[in-house]
Every structure is written in C-alpha cells, then in structure tokens.
Amino acid sequence: MAVDGSITRRDFLKGSLLGSGAALLSMPAPLPACSPGAAAHPWNGYAGTGDYARSNGNTDSTRTAAHLLRDNKTAGLLGDATDTGESYDLVILGGGFAGMSAARTFQKERKPVQTCLLLENHALPGGEAKRNEFIVDGYRISGPQGSNLTVVPTDKGGWYNELFNDLNIPRAPEFQEPAANAGDIRFSSTNYLPMFGIAEQAASAGYFFDTESFDLEQSYWAIDPSQDGYEKTPFSAAEKADLKRLYHGTGRNLAGADWKQWLDSITYREYLEAVLDIQPRVIRMLDTTLSTTSGMGSDAISARYAMISALPGFDTGFDSKSLYRIPSDDKEVEGLFSFPGGNDAIYRLLLKKVLPDAISGGASFAEIHDSPYRFENFDRADSPMKLRLNSTVIHVAHDGDPGKAGGVSIYYVNDAKVYRVRARGVVSAIGGWVNKHVIQDLPAGYQDAFDQLVYGSNMIVNVALRNWRPMAKLGISACHFFNSSGLGGYCNIRRPMVFGNNQAPLDTEKPAVLTFYVGFPKPGLPAKEQAAAVRWELLSKSYAEIESSVRQQLATMFDPLGFDDGQDIAGIIVNRWGHSYVAPVPGLFHGNNGESVMKHITSEPFGRIAFGHSEHNGIQEWFGAVEHGERAAQQIMQFL
Numbered sequence: 001m002a003v004d005g006s007i008t009r010r011d012f013l014k015g016s017l018l019g020s021g022a023a024l025l026s027m028p029a030p031l032p033a034c035s036p037g038a039a040a041h042p043w044n045g046y047a048g049t050g051d052y053a054r055s056n057g058n059t060d061s062t063r064t065a066a067h068l069l070r071d072n073k074t075a076g077l078l079g080d081a082t083d084t085g086e087s088y089d090l091v092i093l094g095g096g097f098a099g100m101s102a103a104r105t106f107q108k109e110r111k112p113v114q115t116c117l118l119l120e121n122h123a124l125p126g127g128e129a130k131r132n133e134f135i136v137d138g139y140r141i142s143g144p145q146g147s148n149l150t151v152v153p154t155d156k157g158g159w160y161n162e163l164f165n166d167l168n169i170p171r172a173p174e175f176q177e178p179a180a181n182a183g184d185i186r187f188s189s190t191n192y193l194p195m196f197g198i199a200e201q202a203a204s205a206g207y208f209f210d211t212e213s214f215d216l217e218q219s220y221w222a223i224d225p226s227q228d229g230y231e232k233t234p235f236s237a238a239e240k241a242d243l244k245r246l247y248h249g250t251g252r253n254l255a256g257a258d259w260k261q262w263l264d265s266i267t268y269r270e271y272l273e274a275v276l277d278i279q280p281r282v283i284r285m286l287d288t289t290l291s292t293t294s295g296m297g298s299d300a301i302s303a304r305y306a307m308i309s310a311l312p313g314f315d316t317g318f319d320s321k322s323l324y325r326i327p328s329d330d331k332e333v334e335g336l337f338s339f340p341g342g343n344d345a346i347y348r349l350l351l352k353k354v355l356p357d358a359i360s361g362g363a364s365f366a367e368i369h370d371s372p373y374r375f376e377n378f379d380r381a382d383s384p385m386k387l388r389l390n391s392t393v394i395h396v397a398h399d400g401d402p403g404k405a406g407g408v409s410i411y412y413v414n415d416a417k418v419y420r421v422r423a424r425g426v427v428s429a430i431g432g433w434v435n436k437h438v439i440q441d442l443p444a445g446y447q448d449a450f451d452q453l454v455y456g457s458n459m460i461v462n463v464a465l466r467n468w469r470p471m472a473k474l475g476i477s478a479c480h481f482f483n484s485s486g487l488g489g490y491c492n493i494r495r496p497m498v499f500g501n502n503q504a505p506l507d508t509e510k511p512a513v514l515t516f517y518v519g520f521p522k523p524g525l526p527a528k529e530q531a532a533a534v535r536w537e538l539l540s541k542s543y544a545e546i547e548s549s550v551r552q553q554l555a556t557m558f559d560p561l562g563f564d565d566g567q568d569i570a571g572i573i574v575n576r577w578g579h580s581y582v583a584p585v586p587g588l589f590h591g592n593n594g595e596s597v598m599k600h601i602t603s604e605p606f607g608r609i610a611f612g613h614s615e616h617n618g619i620q621e622w623f624g625a626v627e628h629g630e631r632a633a634q635q636i637m638q639f640l
Contacts, residue, residue, distance in 0.1 A: 045543025050133040051373050054123040057575030069437045074394040081418040088117045089640050091423035093393050095120030096127020097622045098612045099429035101629030103354045115384045119391040131341020132573040134464040136511035139504035143462030143513040144342025145575040152335035167349040174498040179507035187477045187495035189337040194478035195490050196310045206476035208557050213482040242282045246312040253317030263304035264590040271303040288489040291519025295456015295581040300527040305584035343622045366499045397440040402607030425636035426609045449601040454527045455579040457535045461516040464570040470561035472508035485553045488518035527585045546574050582615035610635040
C-alpha cells in the first residue's frame with residue numbers, strides 16, 4: 001500500500017525502526033576493525049563501544065523517518081494503528097533534556113496514582129547529549145556527540161542553582177595534570193573556548209597555513225600567533241590589523257540604550273563589514289567558527305547572537321562582558337568545562353533522578369557516569385513512569401474540540417507497527433520542525449511561529465588517537481586550519497577530567513580523543529536556502545567520504561611530524577545533526593517588523609498540549625531545555 005506515490009507504508013515503517021531491529025542489523029564492528037573496510041553501516045559508520053554504539057548522531061533510520069514526516073507521508077498509517085489500551089495522565093514527546101526535565105517535574109508534583117509515558121524516537125535517550133566511547137589499548141576514552149558545555153551557576157539562588165544541588169552536578173571537578181612529556185602545553189577543559197578564537201589563552205594553539213589557501217610555496221605552522229601580533233602569519237597587513245583589533249578588543253554601538261534590539265536587527269556580517277570595517281578573509285574565518293555554534297554563516301545569523309556566543313567585536317560600547325577576551329586566570333573560565341562525553345553526564349544524573357533503576361550501580365557521579373543502562377527497567381509495566389525507546393510519534397490530536405477535549409490521542413511507530421495511546425495532557429519536548437507536522441489542527445499563530453524558525457546543521461567527529469606525538473612536537477593542544485576539506489577549521493584535545501577507572505593519562509604516548517567541530521557556511525544564500533544547502537551537504541556524504549577527509553586532513557597537517565594514520569588512528573566516529581541549532585536569524589530575539597516573538601506564542605499551551613524546548617530561548621542550551629521542559633510540565637499539571 002502506498003502512503004503517497006513512491007513512498008510505501010513499508011518504507012516508512014522500516015525507516016522508523018530508529019535503532020531497534022534496523023540498528024541491530026548494522027551494529028558496528030569491534031574497535032580493531034573500525035578502519036577502512038570495516039563492516040559498518042555505509043552512512044552511520046563506526047559507532048564505538050558500549051551502550052552509545054547504538055546511536056551516533058542522526059542515524060540513517062532517524063533521517064529516513066524524519067524526511068517522511070516532513071513530506072507528510074504518514075496519514076495512511078493511522079488506519080492500521082493498534083490501540084494499546086494505555087491511558088496516561090501525561091505523555092511526553094521526546095527524551096532529550098526538555099523531555100526528561102518535564103518527567104522530573106511530573107515526578108516531583110504528581111499524585112500517587114498518576115502515570116507518565118515518555119516516547120523517544122532514538123535507540124538511546126538524551127537527544128544530542130550523548131557520548132562516543134572508545135576502548136584503546138586498555139583505556140576508556142570519550143568524546144561528545146553534541147551537547148557539550150557546563151556553566152556553573154554563580155548565584156546562590158534561582159532554579160539553575162537548585163538544579164545543580166538537586167542533581168548533585170559537580171561544580172569544581174578535578175582535571176588531570178599533563179605528563180612531563182607534554183612540556184608546557186596548555187589544555188582547555190572544553191572544546192569551545194579554543195574554537196572561539198581565545199585559543200592562545202585557553203589552550204596552546206597551532207594555525208596551519210597550507211599552500212593552496214594562502215598561495216605559499218610550503219605549508220607551515222604558526223603557534224599562538226596572537227602573541228606576536230600575527231607577524232608570522234601570511235595574512236595581509238590589513239588582515240593582521242583587523243585580527244589584532246578583534247583580539248585586543250573593539251566594538252561600536254550605534255544605537256545607544258537600544259543596542260540589543262539593534263544587534264538583533266542586523267546580521268553579524270553587516271556589523272563586521274559596515275560598522276567595524278573588517279576584511280573579507282577575516283570574516284570568512286569567523287564564519288567557520290559561527291557555523292559550528294549556529295549551523296549557519298555570518299550573513300544569516302544576527303549580530304546579537306554572535307555577541308551572546310562569544311564571537312569578537314563587542315568589547316567596547318556595550319554593557320555586557322565579552323567572553324572572547326576573558327583571560328585564562330579569570331574565575332569565570334573555571335566555571336566553564338566539559339564532561340568527558342559532554343552533557344550526557346548531566347543528562348544521566350537527570351535520568352537517574354527520574355528512573356533510579358535505569359542505570360546500574362550506585363548514586364556517586366562516577367557510577368552514574370560509567371555504569372551501563374538497564375534497558376529492561378525503562379518501560380516496566382508496574383512503573384508509574386515509563387520511557388519507551390525507538391518510538392517515533394507521527395500524529396497527535398485532541399479528542400474533540402481542543403478547547404473542550406478531556407484528552408489527547410498519540411500515534412507512534414515502534415518495531416514496524418503503529419500504536420495509539422491516550423493521555424490527559426501532552427508535553428511536546430521536540431523541535432518546531434517536527435511539531436508543525438505531527439500536532440494536528442495547530443492554530444495559525446503556532447503554525448506561523450514554527451514556520452519562521454530556521455535550523456542549522458553541524459557535525460562532530462571524534463577521532464581516537466593511540467598517541468598524539470605530532471601535536472606534542474608542535475607544542476599544541478588545539479589546531480586551526482583553512483583548507484577546504486569539508487571539516488570546518490578546528491579540532492582539539494581537551495584536558496581530561498579525573499574520575500572512574502581505565503582513564504588514559506594526559507601523556508603524549510597514551511590514547512586521546514581529538515574532536516572536530518564542523519560547520520558548513522554557505523554565504524550568499526538567504527537563510528532558509530542556506531540552511532537547506534548546509535543540511536544537504538551534511539546528509540549527502542557517506543561515512544567513507546567523511547572518514548577519508550579526516551585521515552587526509554590529519555595526514556596533511558601531521559605527516560611531516562611522523563604521523564601514520566594507519567597506526568595512530570584507532571577509530572573515527574561521525575555524529576551528524578541535521579537540526580542541531582535553531583538559527584538565530586535577525587529578529588528572532590526581539591521581533592521582526594512588529595511580529596510577535598516566537599517564544600511568546602509557543603510558550604502558551606494549545607489545549608492540553610504544552611510546548612517545551614531549548615529553541616524557545618533562541619539558543620539551544622541544555623539548561624534552557626531544562627527550563628522550558630519544566631515550565632511546559634507545570635502548565636499541563638494544572639489540568640491533571
């Protein structure tokens with residue numbers, strides 16, 4: 001039976017397995033066989049070891065199902081739905097931070113007889129807060145799949161501080177000291193700070209200038225170039241002057257007290273070109289950085305977001321402190337760090353709070369971080385709180401007039417079958433690009449708000465190295481590069497946190513994870529067209545193409561220093577996120593042409609459905625997701 005044209009019912013059901021049967025058929029080979037020729041899915045590729053090998057970024061099955069939802073190919077499935085007979089007080093759509101926060105709120109405020117079901121489409125919960133794990137030469141090493149920065153609260157009150165207390169999130173974790181053979185190399189405890197151009201403060205950084213990009217006779221490295229005013233770089237005199245100006249602090253406020261609205265009304269490129277008179281090649285460098293944090297380039301993203309995201313150019317004339325130039329000994333930097341696999345560590349603490357038996361072991365941070373999932377306890381029949389994996393929601397509708405209905409019907413696909421459950425209320429903790437397709441009879445205001453959103457894409461590649469001697473010879477822990485390899489322009493080795501077992505020391509002869517953050521800026525296109533072009537480039541490549549690019553990039557930079565990709569690379573994991581960020585185009589924060597700001601609409605319930613997602617803030621942060629998941633759950637709890 002064709003759902004619509006050439007897309008058949010079987011196509012959708014197969015595409016919606018989302019890591020269950022389909023993923024098991026394509027589970028990766030063991031680590032020693034992960035290099036070229038390994039038996040891995042041609043699109044997903046090698047996925048590491050442990051529980052997280054089930055799901056690395058958007059897998060091929062999630063991609064297929066998402067596109068069928070986008071193209072409205074699911075209506076023909078509803079007639080075949082099996083009614084499970086289940087009725088819950090609350091059903092939560094999406095198992096990322098927002099969804100789990102809604103579950104935590106329900107758990108705290110529910111009456112003894114009330115029940116909740118959380119539906120998650122991936123084979124693992126967590127949204128983008130997942131890790132990649134490798135076992136290399138007996139050591140366990142990890143890198144982030146996506147969500148990856150912890151900001152310690154500085155105030156003693158407020159919900160964010162309470163969240164840290166409730167989950168017992170470490171505020172001042174210990175980090176490893178470099179071994180003697182690392183010399184004086186500086187390491188950042190995050191992937192982000194060196195990426196933002198403060199590398200010479202947060203980490204020892206090398207800039208690789210290749211022959212093709214700079215018309216040189218021979219490629220070469222410049223180490224910490226800001227320290228000598230970029231004198232050893234091949235930039236022009238005007239470009240060097242701009243780099244020094246941006247590095248040491250510049251900015252111009254042309255709007256007085258209304259500067260926030262002004263910066264939100266123009267793109268970052270307009271600000272750099274028209275206000276600061278920055279050279280084109282320097283802007284292209286900033287495009288690379290911005291695209292890793294927003295999924296788009298400077299001609300699509302507002303100057304206000306660039307400022308919030310710590311890009312340079314806002315040091316004078318504004319009453320906000322620029323993160324771009326915070327010195328390495330500033331206490332605020334000490335409050336920014338990454339857990340080994342990114343924010344999955346915080347997510348696991350949240351999951352353990354909601355479903356204590358979902359993770360093996362005790363309640364210490366190390367146990368919660370390192371112990372395996374107990375999947376048999378996720379969806380127990382006798383539990384008032386259930387987490388159902390591999391379940392793609394395809395249709396959500398009130399049982400009657402949304403203003404009067406007493407319940408909601410939810411249809412989802414699991415294990416190639418369509419099911420229906422009912423709920424007295426729903427929290428939709430998924431992005432607007434899905435909401436507008438699955439939530440039925442949305443009023444025009446909601447539909448318009450979701451239609452206004454533009455989503456960027458990015459890719460995170462974690463490379464397990466058996467050693468990192470070439471970087472040690474250069475005296476660096478972070479790399480910036482400029483050639484058009486399709487890998488952005490940045491990678492680094494973080495300073496590892498101290499806890500648990502089998503951790504590799506920070507030693508040049510021992511394994512480490514080198515992480516690439518990759519954006520795909522497409523300057524010159526309108527925002528939505530740019531987003532589509534970026535997503536196409538991300539999703540159209542095979543794993544083998546990306547793996548080859550990684551190997552070639554590392555060989556180009558490090559072969560003269562003794563690097564051997566066949567011997568020194570133990571594994572490469574690719575994590576693609578087709579909707580990694582809501583892209584803050586001009587007007588998202590403060591309205592555009594008098595229209596209502598998106599979050600003022602979607603933060604209000606629609607009948608018995610409330611929306612909660614980090615995109616409501618215009619910035620996709622884990623704590624914003626927690627905030628809006630909690631708010632949405634509280635809105636629905638009023639009906640229960």
